[in-house]
Amino acid sequence: MTEARDATFRIWRGDHATGAFRDYRTRVTHGMVVLDAVHQVQSESAPDLACRWNCKAGKCGSCSAEINGRPRLMCMTRLETLDLDQPVTVEPLRAFPSIRDLVTDVSWNFRVKAKIPPFRPRTPDAPDGTWRIDQADVERVQEFRKCIECFLCQDVCHVLRDHHKHDEFAGPRHFVYQAALDMHPLDVEERLRQVKDENGIGYCNITRCCTKVCPEHIAITDNAIIPLKERVVDEFYDPLTRLFRIFRAKRKSDRMDGRPEPDASALPPKGAP
């Protein structure tokens, strides 16, 4: 798109239950992102259109929405990448209760996180109260600490979105959080039972939908969830499984890529889905 042109944005107005799409036409120019278009609609014809945003640079994770049916950050979705001959649909995250228009109630995420025991470091390594850590150990965890809490992964995960297991399943974001704590070089807190019971990691059947939508490109399933699942198995399931896993791990280490293979059957799921 080099010339300015008109485009239609089909934006959800109201709440999930009684709301509806409304079409807004606005002039779009080179380089605009969906958030710009929404702001333009706000200032031209719908000043009370509710949406969240902060940084407009993909760093705060506020502007999550479903654009043409896909969970994305509005501020990082360029209009050039969309077909503007069709109306662009913009709707709120569907896995959370709606407040109004594009704003949803994501407070459940804050409640889930608050129940996870906080970071607890080992006693300091040096007499001055500081620690010595290898850069390599830092880097292993940094991937998880990039998370901007946009909750797009939570939105797309079928366990939450379709099966509404919010009471029994913490969702991919919180497995990333658990993994960050679990692999933190200083942390000594025990949270594995929680990962298994309260956080219901068994419900995850490794569809990798969460990984696909993560704007920070965190390998949620492969690097956070699967290693946690393996730790749960090692810790809580019978020695036979354990033996089997050791064998499997060895077999895998013969291959070039050392990544664990997805294997939902290694863990008995807790019923549905």
Added chain:
Amino acid sequence: MSAVEYRTVEHDVLVIGAGGAGLRAAIEASGRGTSVGVVCKSLLGKAHTVMAEGGLAAAMANVDDRDSWRVHFADTMRGGQYLNNWTMARLHAQQAPDRVRELEAWGALFDRTRDGRILQRNFGGHKYPRLAHVGDRTGLEMIRTLQDHGIHQGITFHMECTVVELLKDGGRIAGAVGYDRERGRFIVWRAPAVILATGGIGRAYAITSNSWEYTGDGHALAYRAGADLKDMEFVQFHPTGMVWPPSVRGILVTEGVRGEGGVLRNREGRRFMFDDIPDLYRNQTASDPEEGWRYVTGDRNANRPPELLTRDHVARCIVREIREGRGSPHGGVFLDIAWIREKIPDAAEHIRKKLPSMYHQFKELAGVDITKEPMEVGPTTHYVMGGVDVDGETQMTSVPGLFAAGEVAAGLHGANRLGGNSLSDLLVFGKLAGEHAAAWAKAHASPAIDQGQVDAAHATALAPLERQSGENPYTIQHDLQAMMQDKVGIVRTEREMTQAIDAIATLTARSARAKADGHREYNPGWHTAQDLRNLLTVSEAVARAALDRRESRGAHFREDCPEKDAGHGKHNTIVRQGADGSMHIERRPIPPMPEDLADIIREMA
């Protein structure tokens, strides 16, 4: 108007703002046994602090053992051109190392030295490598650490709430009035101590790197409550923001690009930064491009290229090129890092590795591959050194019980801020504000709430919704931003600032007739009307303070008074609301520095 419904919430300490300073203050106050509430306009963990890239300045001497708080103190004072509050500059330099280590004890993971300690990097104006960092996302690491620690400290978070007015009980602070943005229900927070931690004012300008929250709320709330503002003329413009496409205008392009060898050119292809090197820096600046390249590739005997001169100078040189018709097609200049392929074989790979977020930012937002083509950049409003005047030791403002910390407070940075000193500022003074606010709350009984003040605050807040007709608040905000950009920007003159003050009066009158459509539930038009009121106040404060300072110093540049003036170097500019409601300016002499601190400055000169 009939009385508006509201609920009352009681706290010992109320913190307004949940960025680095607010969270650190809340954690401290809570740890000292007071009940703490935090009010913030966004969700928890979204504050502008997440945007900080560079790092936290703290003289831990992990990389260069010549560093100490004394050197950091002297660097900060030099950067601030000696207008700084020297008590704050001292406390900051002394306490920053402990604040960084404490963050690590709460789970932050900084990059490491070879022997496993916290790594520190070089940054403009810091004599030794001093910035603790996590790649180029230090701000996110900091806010997430404070958030994840803070949620277990018994603090109550009031997310997505706007504060519209502070309340007073006689002379002292009594709490605040606000509403939740979700439903528009009003709340009165009653508290003997209130800490402002609301950040900056960047949204007063059209081109800014700041988030929508930066509307000068804390500055304006404090001003209306009778507190003094200080040094409001000092607004830092970062020299390199994106200029194209229009929708990304203002987004920051990190100094790291120039640190890796990026050069600035005008449309004629000329490296114009070599044309104007201030005498003060001549013997520290490379004499030709070759020497500049040697510097960025680590030659300790080479001097830095002129692209790495102070932010204010680089910003002004860029403005000059643009004004004189040598700018790039979209009104900026060219920043070129791709050229280094002449010097190193695998340049593209090198650039992607060293500047990952810049590579993605240009690729995703502008469709520009910075390993192949130059970027277009121009100055962007970045930070306000000025703010609410506080006591250097306690962070209390001139209103008893009202505290301020972080960007909203004045003092640490003087006329210009060094990169890296803002994140450490948030931690050091957030902690001190929390400590002293908790002590104050314990020593003072719960204040009385004056119903008249509450009713007046409700009436003002609701007026834009209740008008039958009126102008769209977005239009007025937009006009204000364009005007400030044009008249009170990087290069200032008396004539333009006088025009700006007149224009603000007109805009204020227009805003008094603004109309927001719709209802109170999550209504951005209505929220904009609240922000607008604060933006107008801080804009006027900047313009009046800038008019009064008839010299050029730090971030404040007067084309009609381009030199530094020794007389002006002896005072801070105070802005205060007069009894008649109008804005007053006063020059307040800077108290003489104690001998021990003066000795440090002399020794390091």
